[in-house]
Amino acid sequence: MTVLTRLQAAPAQLQSMNCAGNIRPIYQALLDEENPQPLAQAFLQEHLQHAAQLPDPLPQDPATWHAWVTAHCADVAGQYAQYLQQRKAGGPRQFFACKAQALYFLQAVAPTKLVDGAWLCGLLPHWQDPRFAGLLCTYLEELGEGNPAQNHVVIYRKLLAEHDLQDSTAIADERYLQGALQLALGACAADYLPEVIGYNLGYEQLPLHLLISSYELSELGIDPYYFTLHVTIDNASTGHAQKAVQAVLDLLPIEADRADFLRRVSLGYRLNDLGQGSRAIIEGFDLERELLAMFERKRPFGQHMHSDYCRFEGQTVNQWLSAPERLPGFLQALQNKGWIKRNEDPQGSRFFQLIDGDGAAMFGVFSAYEKQLIHDWIAADWTSPNAPKTVRRHTQSSAPLPVCDEDPDVQQLNASLEGKDGIAQMPILIPWLAPARHAHPAGLLATRRFIELKSRLP
Incomplete structure (x- = not known):
């Protein structure tokens, strides 16, 4: 049976919700529950059916995907060069007419940014399988490799706090769709591996809006570091985009049904196109x-x-x-x-x-x-004659990682690891790398320890 038919009826929790208007509680449940798999599977099944109605953008032969990704990046670079020429010639900002619109955008996409990388968390148990090395590298880099100055969720939380955007009551329910899909994929990776790596392939491609957003946020005095960080790590040469393609090639079945595997990869890829994207959110601002x-x-x-x-x-x-x-x-x-x-x-x-x-x-x-x-x-149409031409940029702190030995979760984690060998420590560490935990002190510690053990264990 295919992924779209093998599941039984959706659990009562999902049946009682009209997903079109109640995505936020599903998102929260997927983030907080200890056993989110039944809800996650039903949620994914519904949205994979929606994704199946969208056109398939992937080239038929996966052997051409590296070149396809490279061509995409070159196209984005060309469009961005044109944008820069227009701006240097005196053209207006294309995304953010005012600072309020930029802040609106930052808040609207927060549900997705605050679970950054979640679709890959279910692959952590494969840490000994070299075919998963690129995917795990991508996830660990999303987690900043345990450094809070590089952890994407920590960075975005600080950005929201800096501009007083933590109040989520103004965020429309539909804004939680992509974050919920990412959490669901992460929870069901064992059953949805092709969809996970397909989603990853789509999400890690460099989009033009990321470059323009970074440029215009900086102009408005908003630290663009979260966005510029993704520009560098999502590159098609050595970054996440390249690793995403290689992961598909490495995990393609040898004798099993490759066509069905690739069909499911494509469905996962198309999940990226559900809901409103960044451009639609920006353009919808009034x-x-x-x-x-x-x-x-x-x-x-x-x-x-x-x-x-x-x-x-x-x-x-x-x-x-x-x-x-x-x-x-x-x-x-x-x-x-x-x-x-x-x-x-x-x-x-x-x-x-x-x-x-x-x-x-x-x-x-x-x-x-x-x-x-x-x-x-x-x-409205008034502009300040003293508007700043340049604004501060994010500077990476060279300060050492904070010591949180007094944190009760850190103390409990250290106690649970004490006396155990490296292999026995890994299943204790992995839950702390989950989307709801990795940005906390114990999660950051667990990430660093996981990377250390992974590098030296067989």
């Missing part, structure tokens, strides 16, 4: 819509918190905040009274002065991202 959505999230907390002293067009602030449909009128009333001056420096608007700066009466009411939405909506 500043005023996001502003109103933000005010609606704040409205239940603020509709009874204002005094009746200040009125706009005869209505108190509490009255304006009494219903979501009144929010556009409230913003217009603020403009009519001169508290908001569109297309001017936001610092000249009384409303913005109330929420930002030293002594602001509403200090702390809005997060950094929420204030950026308000700032950019007020500014």
